[in-house]
Amino acid sequence: MAGIVASLPEQLLEGSRAAERTHIEAGEANRVFIAGMGGSAIAGDIFVSWAADRIKLGMEVVRGYALPPTAGERDILVAVSYSGETEETLSAVSAGVKTGCRIVAITSGGRLEALCRGRGDLVIRVPPGLPPRGAFGYLFGALPSVAEDWVYGDLGNELERAAAHLTRLRPEFLPERPVKSNPAKTLALKLRNKTPIIYGAPPYGPVATRWKTQCNENAEVLAWASQFPEADHNEIVGWGGDPNARRFLPILIRDKDETPEMRRRLDATREIMERTTTLHEVRDRGETLLSRMLGTLFLGDFVSVYLAVLRGVDPTPVKPITDLKKKLAR
Incomplete structure (x- = not known):
């Protein structure tokens, strides 16, 4: 994988x-x-x-x-x-x-x-x-x-620029890159004994969902994704009062072009979360929005594979999904 x-x-x-x-x-x-x-x-x-x-x-x-x-x-x-x-x-x-x-x-x-x-x-x-x-x-x-x-x-031009950005990023995530300089391996290690909850503000909501589903399928772990600002109207209460909060690792996807309102919101949310648990932020350095969105996705894909390795799981097959489809086909 x-x-x-x-x-x-x-x-x-x-x-x-x-x-x-x-x-x-x-x-x-x-x-x-x-x-x-x-x-x-x-x-x-x-x-x-x-x-x-x-x-x-x-x-x-x-x-x-x-x-x-x-x-x-x-x-x-x-x-x-x-x-x-x-x-x-x-x-x-x-x-x-x-x-x-x-x-x-x-x-x-x-x-x-x-x-x-x-x-x-x-x-x-x-x-x-x-x-x-x-x-x-x-x-x-x-x-x-x-x-x-x-x-x-011209969306095609932006796609080409994003592909070039990923090509430049790739050496940082590959298996031969040591842990200390490999952000994907570093984050996978943080997740080894934690349950990930990935947060994204628009337009990163679907990218957060991709991180979740890759952790589900590749690493065979439970994971959740949520979006701001909605999460600040409900989930934030759990981070402030649930004694089980330290079992989870919230991952906040950030962007250099956040609106001032969203930046203040996410900074304040981070402060509240850090009262009860550790937190990890992800920021891609791409020049265009698509480059940053796909760069963030690229990182998440690698994280899920390394998390699978740490758990002793083969990240390729998805037996529960295959079994379900067979049952539905009967």
Whole structure:
């Protein structure tokens, strides 16, 4: 899994190339639905969060079997399923067919590819053979090209700059880098006997969720993610009064371009949390927002792999998910 995680910069660029000349014109479209689950859906979450202030159309990520009841022929459905076999996404595509949505699929094959090719829908095919969470770069990298007509600005250029930033960061996270100069190993050691709770303020909420799910799947640990400012209206009380607080390690994702209001809020929240537990902050040094978002994600992916190693866990298989899918297929 460490090798898969390390390939993120190349995946981003290859995903972008796979989607060249496959964008759907916005035309008179009202909304875009990005349907997916798990490691496939997180690509949509991060894309929407990153591009939120430049999106021309309404855009939302759909997790589940159905599209919103108002979906119709003036809407666009982007179906993201790495395996092409995700039953919820296939069901959402069937709903999109019935309502007349324009459909584009991002997948490595399976029934999703067969269905969409049979209908003449656009299909962006990415390389097969990976666990879905390990194919994030391919799936995310395709979205700026697909969405070229739905957003303002040159997202492709920003993606290339982000990939270059990750390439520069990578040596700091690799297994051969010693602990004292490897931030991913250092944080994994802090988490060895702690439960992580990852916090992100907009637009980092989905990045915090990615950290959580990577810890869940790669390291086989419970982990949680939460977002500011909402967490300051409920969770903060627990940090001030729960005697079990020291069992957890809160990880705060910070950004150099935080608004003054958010900066004051996060600084104050940190002070309260540190009364009952230790805390770790993550700050990426990338020049662009996407570089920092993906740099933070990149770090989290490596942390989850090293945490798996510390726990004696193989970070690649996800037996509980496989078992559940088999039971549902009976």
